[in-house]
Amino acid sequence: MANPKPGLDSASSSSFISETVNGMHRFTVQGYSLAKGMGVGKYIMSDTFTVGGYDWAIYFYPDGKNPEDNSMYVSVFIALASDGTDVRALFELSMVDQSGNGNNKVHSHFQRALESGPYTLKYRGSMWGYKRFFRRNLLEASDYLKDDCLVMYCKVGVVRNHLECPKLRTISVPPSDMGKSFKELLDSEVGWDIVFHVGNEKFKAHKVVLAVRSPVFKAQFYGLVGDCNIDKVVVKDIDPFIFKVMPLDPFCLPSKEEK
Structure with a gap:
């Protein structure tokens, strides 16, 4: 068969692959009514969990994160809880509909990844989330709050990059006998x-x-x-x-x- 590119005797190839290492954490807040009123900027933190080699934690602000624009909302954030710089990741925060109807309140960065790309966390303590996650009066009248309990899920997808080259197969030749x-x-x-x-x-x-x-x-x-x-x-x-x-x-x- 003729060479499609004259003068090209050999060719090599490689692939740059970006993919996510995914993990999820369930965070339950029991005694919501007792946490409410703790003050704007005050938070409840989940236990740390590991995804993609980094530690993460969920921050829930019952009275909002900042007083000037969201004191009437609960705020939810995911934070980098271990040392790292320029960690690129995708996130999804959801609050569970405890009626069983499956109408979970979801804010997902995964769905917007094709448009904006992964979110970059610059240092330990960097956060991604929503100051106005849910209006407080609507939350308290909804099926998301049951028996004074809230259930949240956080999904994290840490971006990993690697260069993939075809592996040369080798045959081990034993010494001559x-x-x-x-x-x-x-x-x-x-x-x-x-x-x-x-x-x-x-x-x-x-x-x-x-x-x-x-x-x-x-x-x-x-x-x-x-x-x-x-x-x-x-x-x-x-x-x-x-x-x-x-x-x-x-x-x-x-x-x-x-x-």
Whole structure:
């Protein structure tokens, strides 16, 4: 198949992936009537919970967060409760409809992510939420308050980025054991085709292995003036014990062929 881009011999690829690590926390406020009236800017805090490697906490202000614009509302915020800078995340705060009808009051940053992107928290204590989460008189007359109890959920999605590159598959190659295999072949005498007579002892071997390991034997067995039909070599002037342990490279011995 023709190369679609002339001059391009090879190509590589990579992918930058952004995704969210999501988690949720349920926060229950029991005794709402006792918390009400604690003062503007005063809050009730949930236990900390961890999402995406960071700690978070829900802040509920029964009398509103600021007096100038929301003292008639309850305020709800989610805050970064651990050290971190420029933590990008998506949030969803919801108050549960305890009538069972499922009409939860939801403020979600997840739904607006395509338009505005994730919210960035600059430092520990940074918050996201709503000063005017719910008008207080409407809340107290609604099904969100039951048995003097409020139930809230907070969903956090911490943005994680990573670069993904195709992984090269590798095959682990074990160390060579060819020497061991050749020794086993020699010891077994299977397939031998030549015998060395050294003193009163005989040593059976394989001509092709000898030829690979020794240029002398290669020329003697397979050279232009060699004889591939040799099946016996008499080796003189060397002790059989020395012959057995000596290396084959180079293997140049005084010898006499007998047919």
